[in-house]
Amino acid sequence: MTRLDVRDIPPVNRHPTIHDEFDALEPGETLTIVNDHEPKPLFYEFQAEVERFDADGYEVEQIAPDEFVARFPKREA
Template identity: 35%
Template structure:
């Protein structure tokens, strides 16, 4: 039996990404990899323990108008952001 990860589709086209479970030195690379894997119209539902302002600047520089960034929650120790590929 074979498995093709590229065929995994969420019914609502929204995929969770909890950065708190990723080692800090790997986080940005993992986030970029996850966003690169999204198709237009798909969303990564991102959760973190701090507001990733430097990351947001990098995402804006890398993707420009190709991504939308929408905060869902913006409280201390509870940051949730939806990143949607255009």
């Protein structure tokens, strides 16, 4: 599992960084991101654009008002 805390990354760089990290995963692995808001726009972006994203396996949990942990699984080939 790869964990990426994007809260310190400038907002304009967050999605590209997340996409790069997801692309580097092996099939069957999961990218876990920590964000300061629920990443619904990112979920919809992945659902529409990333063929290997397993939308059914996506999970998000709110830990604190400014801490959301989301899991983006990568589908097998």
